[in-house]
Amino acid sequence: MSCQGVNGGREYSEDAIRELVTGVSSQLWRSNALMVANAILVAIMVAVGASGRRYRHAAATRLLFLGASSLYLPIVSYVASSIGKEYCSTSGLDVSCHGRTYVALLLIWTVLVQIVGTNTSAVVASDDYDNGQKLGPSIELLARTIWTSYLVFYYSRRGFLTDTSEALLDVKISYNRLSQFLIVLCLLSLAKIMLKFYAFQKAKKSLALGRNPRLVAGYMEKLQGSQSSGHELILPPLIVMGEEKQEIEEMPYGYTIKQRNNSLVTVDMVWRLATSDALLVSRPWLKDLCLSFALFKLLRRRFSKTHIAESGSAKAFSFVSDVLLSTGNSDRVFSVIVAWCLVVGIVISDHYIKSRHYQIVCFSLSCSFPPKYVLLGEGVIVFGNILFNSLPIYFLIVAVIMVEAWEVVSYLCSSWVKVTLICSYITRTSWQRSPSVQRCLHFVMGLGVEFIRRRSWSDRMGQMSLVPAQWQCGLRRRFLWLCDRRMRHVRVPSEVKAGIVDALRSSNGVLSKGGTAALHRSRVGGGLLWACEGKGASDVILTWHVATAIFDAGHGGDGGGKRAVATHLSRYCVYLMAAAPELLPDDRAWSTKLCEAARGDVERALAGAAVQEGGGGAMAALLGARSEQEVVRRGATLGKQLLELVPDEEAGWALLAGFWSEMVLYVAPSDNLRAHKKAIAGGAELLTLVWALLTHAGILARPSVRTAA
Helix, strand or coil: CEEEECCCCCEEEHHHHHHHHHHHHHHHHHHHHHHHHHHHHHHHHHHHHHCHHHHHHCHHHHHHHHHHHHHHHHHHHHHHCCCCCCEEEECCEEEEEECHHHHHHHHHHHHHHHHHHHHCCCCCCCCCCCCCCCCCCCHHHHHHHHHHHHHHHHHHHHHHCCCCCHHHHHHHHHHHHHHHHHHHHHHHHHHHHHHHHHHHHHHHCCCCCCCHHHHHHHHHHHHHHHHHCCCCCCCCCCEEECHHHCEEEEECCEEEEEECCCCCEEHHHHHHHHCCCHHHHHCCHHHHHHHHHHHHHHHHHHHHCCCCCCCCCHHHHHHHHHHCHHHCCHHHHHHHHHHHHHHCCCCCCHHHHHCCCCCEEEEECCECCCHHHCCCECCEEEECCCHHHHHHHHHHHHHHHHHHHHHHHHHHCCHHHHHHHHHHHHHCHHHHHCHHHHHHHHHHHHCCHHHHHCCCCCCEEEECCCCCHHHHCCHHHCCCCCCCCCCEEEECCHHHHHHHHHHHHHHCCCCCCCCHHHHHHCCCHHHHHHHHCCCCHHHHHHHHHHHHHHHHHHHCCCCHHHHHHHHHHHHHHHHHHHHCHHHCCCCHHHHHHHHHHHHHHHHHHHCCCCCCCCHHHHHHHHHHHHCCCHHHHHHHHHHHHHHHHCCCHHHHHHHHHHHHHHHHHHHCCCCCHHHHHHHHHCCCCHHHHHHHHHHHCCCCCCCCCCCCC
16 A cells, blocks of 8 residues: 655655554653653652651662662653654655644653652751761752753753744643743752752751750760759750750860850750640640650760760769659650651643643645544544553642642641740740630640651561470460561560660669679579670570570460560560671671571471470470580570479569560660661661660660670
């Protein structure tokens, strides 16, 4: 079949027409597929960006986010490069292909993708002495914004102005207005990036943000000196807000407040007002929120490696004991500690979308197309469906609205806003006397309460046992799906939190060496001290873990809250050896290797053995006879000794609960700040929260591992 040309009477073969259709269709389908793929990438960026820093704990999620943010720019460049190719000649076949709606949607899509990419980037204020940590907006982000803006500038002119016919003058004017609107959006996106750079540099040099750790360090140094001279306070005046507005003096150990004014708000001021003010009395959690913010500022000194004046101070432990530990509410203790982790649309006109159902329309300049290629009329071929452009556009509009709304809602419902308003309320007596201000603050403080209480810590702890499920729960509790020994996460029981808090309170600020204090308090504990000796903390953990499993198999009853404390913390310590050995005192590789070797040894020793009555004794005998690892044999000996020396189940679980609570306190102090940063990014390990609690109590170092007897 041939096409008879109207100019010059030329004939064109069907192969030439088929080549045109195949070429345009293939390029269009590639662009459509990439647009859909990029919509998926943008969805990943929005979802992960909204989850904040917690996405970093999963390698797969982190790679997805990095891949999405890296691939979307090449996709944008490729798709945008198809704009403006309105005239084509294939084997001498001259046609004019118009797709103004397609071009318009491509440019809108390009701008929206860039806006989402800009909004999903985070800015963190760091100290200007942090050796250039890459916490601010990246140059790569700025380069991507500039490149995307260039694509819009270039292709908006090229795509809209190639046809100069008078018939399309009105349509061309509307598209030109759209082009100008898109250029304005690009300029706003560039301005937002530059504003982020400015804000980051400003924050680095701010005494309220970047340089705040050194100011707090100097303030605490001065405060510690005043307390040691006899001026002792039960609740020290820890800084909440307003320190940057004081008269500051630079000292060898940082900055200090030379002269304070009424704008400085401290914890004791909040506490005093909370006894009489109606707003604070009706919402007691605001008092804890201010305390959390003050503790957050204190803890930043640890990550900034500034001097901590209260290290080893009995006053620091007394403060934690009196303000946090003495309430008897262990959940409140961890809530206060973990709270500081929280402080790290385009309108498309319907007329041109609905009136253009196709992406590309090609007109023959020299002939009529065969009927099988024609859909609209003689000499006209259409390609694609505009839904491939309009649906991703609608999705991106929703994504942009969600991202922008999330930023606003996150700010309005944040702890930062709550603390800022409370501090302003304390420093302005006129606010305290105004009923209208009181009503407004009541409304704002109630706004998003559940949102701000949603902690970065999931209130869960890892669990891992070396002992098969049918052994660790005893004959009466052989529910394997409940007692699976594989690594898993469970909610932290209140008894576990209470056990750790009680152990810290009874320590009086002096940690025992590997849980020995709990053994000294027991009538039979003296005979078990040999099990606290080892090459390091890891082998002691494994020894007592095997012994705890044997005692659990021997009794198998509910055992009350003490059993929950002992078994949960025992499995948590083994979980740390397998999943986060960098948080423990020993060498990471040695600890992991020891755990894997002990696990395999226990599996071989108990393989093929059936659970018997008195399963604890049978397990101890099997492990003692078949095990090749010394740490497992020591655990079997200790477990057998526990069954013999402590026949009373309640007393046995009390001893083990005390030991494991003190063991967690013993391994928590650490100078491995990088490991704790990683743990916080992943949602904050229980051990990291204990580490922060001990830091506030002035306990920065553990007793020597070599002398853990």
